[in-house]
Amino acid sequence: MSDVVKETVQDAVEIVKDHAEDVHDHDVHAGDHGHDDHAGGHHTSLGLSNTKLAMWLFLGSECLLFGGLISTYMLYRNRHSEDVGPDQLWDIPFTSASSFVLLMSSLTMVLAVAAAGRKDDRNTKLWMIVTAVLGGLFLSGQVYEFTTFYREGLGYTESLFASSFYTLTGFHGVHVAVGIIMLIATMGMVAKNKISGDKAETVEMVGLYWHFVDVVWIIIFTLVYLIPA
Amino acid sequence: MAIIERPAGDSLTYADADAAVTATSSYGYLRRPVETEGWRSWAFTVDHKKIGIMYGVSAMFFFVLGGLEAGLIRLQLAGPEGTILSADKYNQMFTMHATTMVFLFVMPMAAAFANYFIPLQVGARDVAFPRLNALSFWVFIFGALFLNSSWILGGGADGGWFMYAPNSDVPFSPSNGVDFWALGLQITGIASLVGAINLIVTVLNMRAPGMSLMKMPIFTWMAFVVQFLLLFAIPVITVALFLLMFQRSYDATFFSVEEGADPLLWQHLFWIFGHPEVYILVLPSFGIISEVLPVFSKKPLFGYPFVVFSGAAIGFVGWGVWAHHMFASGLGPVSVAVFSVATMAIAVPTGVKIINWTLTMWGGKLQFTTAMLFAVGLIVQFTIGGLSGVTHSVAPSDTQQTDTYYIVAHFHYVIFGGAVLGLFSGLYYWWPKMFGKCLNEKWGKWNFWVMIIGMNLTFGPMHIVGLQGQPRRMYQWTENRAGEGPFNIATWNLVATIGTFVLAIGTLLFFINALVIHRKQPIAPLDPWDARSLEWLTTSPPKPHNFDRTPTVHALDEVFHRKYEDIGEGDEHEYVQRSTLEELVEEEERNGDAHIHLPAPSYWPIVLAFALPVMAYGVIYTTWLIVLGAAIAIAAMFGWALEPADAEESDFDPPAAGGETSKELANV
Numbered sequence: 001m002s003d004v005v006k007e008t009v010q011d012a013v014e015i016v017k018d019h020a021e022d023v024h025d026h027d028v029h030a031g032d033h034g035h036d037d038h039a040g041g042h043h044t045s046l047g048l049s050n051t052k053l054a055m056w057l058f059l060g061s062e063c064l065l066f067g068g069l070i071s072t073y074m075l076y077r078n079r080h081s082e083d084v085g086p087d088q089l090w091d092i093p094f095t096s097a098s099s100f101v102l103l104m105s106s107l108t109m110v111l112a113v114a115a116a117g118r119k120d121d122r123n124t125k126l127w128m129i130v131t132a133v134l135g136g137l138f139l140s141g142q143v144y145e146f147t148t149f150y151r152e153g154l155g156y157t158e159s160l161f162a163s164s165f166y167t168l169t170g171f172h173g174v175h176v177a178v179g180i181i182m183l184i185a186t187m188g189m190v191a192k193n194k195i196s197g198d199k200a201e202t203v204e205m206v207g208l209y210w211h212f213v214d215v216v217w218i219i220i221f222t223l224v225y226l227i228p229a
Numbered sequence: 230m231a232i233i234e235r236p237a238g239d240s241l242t243y244a245d246a247d248a249a250v251t252a253t254s255s256y257g258y259l260r261r262p263v264e265t266e267g268w269r270s271w272a273f274t275v276d277h278k279k280i281g282i283m284y285g286v287s288a289m290f291f292f293v294l295g296g297l298e299a300g301l302i303r304l305q306l307a308g309p310e311g312t313i314l315s316a317d318k319y320n321q322m323f324t325m326h327a328t329t330m331v332f333l334f335v336m337p338m339a340a341a342f343a344n345y346f347i348p349l350q351v352g353a354r355d356v357a358f359p360r361l362n363a364l365s366f367w368v369f370i371f372g373a374l375f376l377n378s379s380w381i382l383g384g385g386a387d388g389g390w391f392m393y394a395p396n397s398d399v400p401f402s403p404s405n406g407v408d409f410w411a412l413g414l415q416i417t418g419i420a421s422l423v424g425a426i427n428l429i430v431t432v433l434n435m436r437a438p439g440m441s442l443m444k445m446p447i448f449t450w451m452a453f454v455v456q457f458l459l460l461f462a463i464p465v466i467t468v469a470l471f472l473l474m475f476q477r478s479y480d481a482t483f484f485s486v487e488e489g490a491d492p493l494l495w496q497h498l499f500w501i502f503g504h505p506e507v508y509i510l511v512l513p514s515f516g517i518i519s520e521v522l523p524v525f526s527k528k529p530l531f532g533y534p535f536v537v538f539s540g541a542a543i544g545f546v547g548w549g550v551w552a553h554h555m556f557a558s559g560l561g562p563v564s565v566a567v568f569s570v571a572t573m574a575i576a577v578p579t580g581v582k583i584i585n586w587t588l589t590m591w592g593g594k595l596q597f598t599t600a601m602l603f604a605v606g607l608i609v610q611f612t613i614g615g616l617s618g619v620t621h622s623v624a625p626s627d628t629q630q631t632d633t634y635y636i637v638a639h640f641h642y643v644i645f646g647g648a649v650l651g652l653f654s655g656l657y658y659w660w661p662k663m664f665g666k667c668l669n670e671k672w673g674k675w676n677f678w679v680m681i682i683g684m685n686l687t688f689g690p691m692h693i694v695g696l697q698g699q700p701r702r703m704y705q706w707t708e709n710r711a712g713e714g715p716f717n718i719a720t721w722n723l724v725a726t727i728g729t730f731v732l733a734i735g736t737l738l739f740f741i742n743a744l745v746i747h748r749k750q751p752i753a754p755l756d757p758w759d760a761r762s763l764e765w766l767t768t769s770p771p772k773p774h775n776f777d778r779t780p781t782v783h784a785l786d787e788v789f790h791r792k793y794e795d796i797g798e799g800d801e802h803e804y805v806q807r808s809t810l811e812e813l814v815e816e817e818e819r820n821g822d823a824h825i826h827l828p829a830p831s832y833w834p835i836v837l838a839f840a841l842p843v844m845a846y847g848v849i850y851t852t853w854l855i856v857l858g859a860a861i862a863i864a865a866m867f868g869w870a871l872e873p874a875d876a877e878e879s880d881f882d883p884p885a886a887g888g889e890t891s892k893e894l895a896n897v
Binding site for chain 2: 069075159
């Protein structure tokens with residue numbers, strides 16, 4: 001066990017070093033051209049690539065989407081029958097474990113983005129697959145959890161709490177599923193060299209989305225599971 | 230078969246030779262479409278100008294449709310105990326009238342102008358993501374058709390345009406109308422969201438060299454603010470619609486009051502979207518008339534920074550006033566007081582704009598062209614609507630007016646008098662830019678005056694009948710409720726109905742002008758109005774690549790400053806014309822860029838958009854359609870990602886004399 005931990009830490013240290021070098025290379029490179037050409041060679045007014053800006057705007061919009069769903073849940077979290085509420089249903093250790101899996105997937109995503117930055121296709125593909133598998137593991141956890149809750153009497157139409165809980169977490173689950181599809185598709189395109197444009201940036205976009213979905217889960221996990229009703 | 234054009238000269242838009250773009254083999258199941266004529270050139274186009282025109286044409290179609298619905302409503306209310314519509318049909322009619330006018334006319338019409346003119350005004354060759362732009366349009370069209378298909382599939386939605394839940398739940402609205410409404414607006418919402426992201430990136434990233442944010446034409450500024458409002462408002466209504474869809478189709482309990490649901494949930498979610506929506510409707514028109522007034526006053530816009538920042542301020546404060554739509558719902562005194570004051574506060578930046586427009590005209594050499602008349606009409610009519618709006622911000626007064634025709638009068642003055650008049654001003658102003666010919670001015674003036682008389686005859690009396698207590702959305706009124714004296718509602722309802730038909734004639738005059746008279750109009754000069762902003766620095770209509778040479782911007786009102794030289798001393802300005810626009814455009818053509826790369830058209834946006842209504846029908850009727858729609862969507866996304874980055878070499882024209890091929894990889 002301790003070996004695994006040691007190796008992971010070493011990997012992480014290397015990645016940080018690599019990244020520092022990447023940044024340095026990039027700065028030098030940018031200096032040569034007088035502007036940031038990370039954007040696939042297109043000059044942009046802000047010097048920030050179009051795709052990246054668009055992704056950030058999209059994520060900004062997503063914040064309000066989850067904001068609406070989270071508000072709905074917070075409004076209805078106490079409106080349930082006496083015997084089927086959070087106190088009876090939550091299995092905090094289990095959900096903590098699956099949350100940990102999802103958070104670790106953010107780490108592996110970072111490793112994939114770093115590898116893509118080094119133009120290291122092999123490791124890019126590897127870490128993207130690991131990320132997708134961890135995401136899949138989280139989703140299976142969610143399916144297991146939903147099934148258990150359902151068996152314990154929490155049908156979707158059971159109470160206001162049930163409807164808003166399933167909708168919020170289900171909506172997040174769909175986002176994770178979309179992320180997994182994006183990871184697998186991007187990985188396939190990296191493998192077959194089908195990405196027209198900046199490969200590293202494409203991987204980074206998937207990464208941005210993936211991290212966002214993780215951050216949303218941290219908020220959901222805190223508000224839904226950890227704060228007592 | 231040219232999909233790109235190559236003027237002679239040098240310099241390159243996308244200049245880096247050793248950019249990170251490397252040629253990759255594509256699967257290329259389908260080549261990129263290359264047609265430049267016929268329906269294919271429109272269905273697969275990614276040209277922002279063609280997409281803008283398609284937005285405009287479809288918006289006008291829905292304007293007529295929404296107008297017909299309004300006509301039926303007014304006929305029903307013309308006399309006591311109207312029998313033209315049943316109560317049920319009447320409910321569908323006013324719901325779909327509002328939905329059509331807001332989501333399928335004003336928003337896409339503003340999108341038409343934004344699409345067509347933002348790239349031109351910032352000196353770009355296209356928007357940042359041309360294929361996504363095509364996607365926005367097709368998603369909008371399919372969403373709109375889906376929404377209106379409810380008419381032949383059991384009747385339209387009938388809960389009013391704000392569709393208050395639980396009133397919109399199945400027990401109270403058993404037909405599929407509300408399902409069509411909830412799903413259709415989710416689809417058009419996707420169109421708005423994609424469009425908003427695209428246009429924000431375009432404005433931030435695609436500006437011509439030298440064009441700082443404070444040198445941007447004012448229409449672009451206002452449209453830019455609107456895109457941010459869309460970006461953050463659309464997801465909120467999406468949540469509301471999503472909950473309503475689950476409530477109705479999958480028996481969720483969000484709005485089941487008997488289960489303890491809070492009926493205010495829907496109201497809050499809807500109006501957090503709904504109030505910014507008001508500014509989404511009106512700000513583009515504010516931008517348009519801020520372009521039109523300076524041109525026809527022969528003066529720069531008075532206090533450009535004030536107009537910019539008051540627009541941005543409206544954008545911010547617009548998020549803090551939503552509950553003024555809910556004063557009658559029992560929010561409690563503190564909330565009511567806060568929202569009441571916030572609502573009064575938002576009148577300030579709006580008032581700033583009115584003052585700016587007035588002072589722009591003050592002392593100017595006014596030319597009352599049709600575009601100018603519509604712009605001045607906006608100032609007057611919108612101010613009337615704004616004044617009745619202030620009476621709503623006073624909560625005690627509002628509780629008397631809520632759900633009466635007085636409200637109907639108010640929002641028609643701000644939306645018709647504000648948004649729609651501005652859009653017409655834009656049509657008359659930019660028509661020669663878009664189509665190379667001016668609209669006929671004589672017909673235009675008739676159009677304006679008939680329309681303005683019609684709108685005041687229609688919506689003016691609604692103040693009276695509203696204050697007399699006629700509720701909105703009541704499908705009949707009776708003789709003995711009409712009252713007596715000069716303010717009896719019978720007379721004024723009839724006047725409003727007559728006004729509607731005057732308004733319809735006014736609109737008809739526009740269509741005659743645009744479709745019939747327009748053919749005989751002479752070719753317009755390049756600069757028919759002595760215009761000021763960058764979109765005029767090109768041919769009319771603009772070439773597919775917009776500008777032969779990417780313009781370098783030195784000033785706000787760039788084109789004006791290229792035409793005129795300031796020979797005044799010190800603070801005194803005196804402008805002398807040094808060149809005409811014809812000369813300037815000729816110079817641009819002479820010095821055109823050699824390598825202009827335009828993105829190739831694509832089959833996939835329309836295919837991907839088509840998948841959405843398929844899924845939506847699936848939600849209403851049968852689950853396997855959802856699966857089919859999702860399969861189409863995923864296939865389209867893969868087609869999108871894997872299609873060849875550009876057209877085949879053989880699809881290009883041979884290079885111009887002495888030139889080399891300018892084929893490059895599209896990274897869009």
